[in-house]
Amino acid sequence: MTQISAGERDRADSLANCRDKFIIPDGLIYLDGNSLGPVSHTAISRIHQAVTHEWATGLVRSWNAAGWMDLPLSLGNRLAPLIGAPADTVIVTDTLTILIAKLLANALALRPDRHVIVTDGDNFHSDFYIADGVAAATRREITVRRTTRAALAEALDDDVAVVLLTHVDYRSGELLDMRGISSCVHEHGALMIWDLAHSTGAVPLNVLDDGADFAAGCGYKYLNGGPGAPAFAYVAPHWLASLTNFLPGWLGHARPFDFDSTFEKASGIRALVTSSPSVVGLSALAGALDAFDDVSLDDIRRKSLDLTDFFIAEVEGRLPGLFELVTPRDHDRRASQVSWRHDEAYGIVQALISRGVVGDFRAPNIARFGFTPLYLSFQDVEVAVSHLVEVMRHREYADPAYRQKNPVT
Ligand SMILES: Cc1ncc(COP(=O)(O)O)c(C=O)c1O
DSSP states (O other), X not given: OOSSOHHHHXXXXXXXXXXXXXXXXXTOEEOOTTTSOOOBHHHXXXXXXXXXXXXXXXXXXXXXXXXXXXXXXXXXXXXXXXXXXXXXXXXXXXXXXXXXXXXXXXXXXXXXXXXXXXXXXXXXXXXXXXXXXXXXXXXXXXXXXXXXXXXXXXXXXXXXXXXXXXXXXXTTOBBOXXXXXXXXXXXXXXXEEEEOTTTTTTSOOOTTTTTOSEEEEOSSXXXXXXXXXXXXXXXXXXXXXXXXXXXXXXXXXXSGGGOOSSOOBXXXXXXXXXXXXXXXXXXXXXXXXXXXXTOOHHHHXXXXXXXXXXXXXXXHHHSTTSSEEOSOSSGGGBOSEEEEEOTTHHHHHHHHHHTTEEOXXXXXXXXXXXXXXXXXXXXXXXXXXXXXXXXXXXXXXXSXXXXXXXXXX
């Protein structure tokens, strides 16, 4: 059992007052911000502003007057420091899967004599689907090679055009070594794309220094941009001039309002844009990013590790031997979630949700809990584990109601 009490930890927590930025229903312990972050007061007021002033009053004039057209780039510039990117290298648009498609196609175009996309066999399924889809859409013989993380170096040869990896494993929360892997990929002349879905806003990132050629991430997880929030993409400065978009559209044109029938790409990161910006979604994300204005990612990281250490120690101390820890113990390899393997994981998660402790389930047998330092306290963790103890003691997970699989798990 841990020695410093949850209360003492909370009293020493420099991020404790950040919780007031968010709306967390009374009595709820929300351990799923790695799936969908909660709404913040600033997100609500920014959405309100976009709808009731800019849209309702400004109408079409707001494309100019409210800067709607610039939102993908202006928001990209606000987000850039969170991933260690320079100005004008990040764009906010589309969804993550679409952006990965665009980045993959662009990388393949930059390596015209190579024929292989390498990815991790444990990657998120959408990344597999879109890699296969992009490979099929090119008019070249492209193969998608799935490897294991341990065998990545052996999977690299001079036919590999691009490697696509997710920086933080969505099941286990394992954090990969961005710098080491990017450098190994470059030694083989290939390009590196990082999926930052489970990293952005949770761990300090340095895409520029750590050698990412391209990266993309979600707006709706740790960034709290709301359900289906727009995603973002990063393109390293030295690739901006040669950037191509295999889904060209009018807003990726150099002069959209020339209505030119021939495509001429916009300069820089704007070339990745295809269509009209989703203004309400972008506004929600803009408001949500305010929550990061006065906090450092190093402080977030420190508290995240403390929270996850505390959770692991509490579960193992109070329920010894019941769960298999899937998440690495090593701080250098752990992001901001803790996953446990258990045959009854689905029912356990459902029983916890009924008790007001929200985590989620990932097939086949993983109970997953996300820890967001901006609104979670150590007392939340302690109470969550007390509920887990009760769920296990009374076998609440065996209730038939908790075996009913929901469409979203
Ligand atoms: C690692 C990873 N990649 C890609 C995606 C897909 O994101 P989107 O729905 O924005 O396409 C997700 C969604 O959760 C994810 O976790």
